[in-house]
Amino acid sequence: MTKPLLILASSSPQRLNLLKLIGVVPDRTIPADINETPLKKELPKDFVLRMSKEKALEVSKNHTNDFILSGDTIVAAGRRIIGKPKDRKNAGEILKFLSGRRHRVLSAITLIKPGNSQISKLITTRVKFAHITKNALEEYLDTNEWENKAGGYAIQGSASCFIPWINGSYTGTMGFPINEVNNLLLSSGWKKLND
Numbered sequence: 001m002t003k004p005l006l007i008l009a010s011s012s013p014q015r016l017n018l019l020k021l022i023g024v025v026p027d028r029t030i031p032a033d034i035n036e037t038p039l040k041k042e043l044p045k046d047f048v049l050r051m052s053k054e055k056a057l058e059v060s061k062n063h064t065n066d067f068i069l070s071g072d073t074i075v076a077a078g079r080r081i082i083g084k085p086k087d088r089k090n091a092g093e094i095l096k097f098l099s100g101r102r103h104r105v106l107s108a109i110t111l112i113k114p115g116n117s118q119i120s121k122l123i124t125t126r127v128k129f130a131h132i133t134k135n136a137l138e139e140y141l142d143t144n145e146w147e148n149k150a151g152g153y154a155i156q157g158s159a160s161c162f163i164p165w166i167n168g169s170y171t172g173t174m175g176f177p178i179n180e181v182n183n184l185l186l187s188s189g190w191k192k193l194n195d
Contacts, residue, residue, distance in 0.1 A: 002065070004114045006190060009059040009070035018176045024185065032058040032070065044076035044106055049122055052108035060112045067190050068112040073175045075151030077103045082151050091146035092137060098151065099132040099162075105151070107172035111184045119184065123177040125168025127155070132162055
């Protein structure tokens, strides 16, 4: 019998780099092609969990005997889901909204095991933004770091100077809560198969 593969249902270089920190190198990466539009009145936590599950399920259709690992991360303020900026102007609007406020970074992970049993977890991190001056905002927007980032920022980038504190998972705000991912892989038996 062929040993099951570990497939990362993502094309994110950040998720691959985070997995490498714990010595995990997926056998394959297959991004899931799904509709990522929130449902009407869908709460942020329900949306991010649904996205994580749908990504894993989409990839598992053609890989029923493998381990499928997926994740999704969003920024939320109250019931509002703050997605990735469409352009520089939109990034500026998002960051002005976050300036001086607290918000949540919701990171969901899903693992589907061979035979299709699945488990999902949701990790919530609270993030405080300091007041962002107009000059600091323009300088940040010039870096283009906001591109393709939920909430228009990456905590590990130059936006870190806007963040006086977080309460939760640092790697979760980066897109993959690595402690929880590691525990999921251990409890699933995948790590044992590969030791």
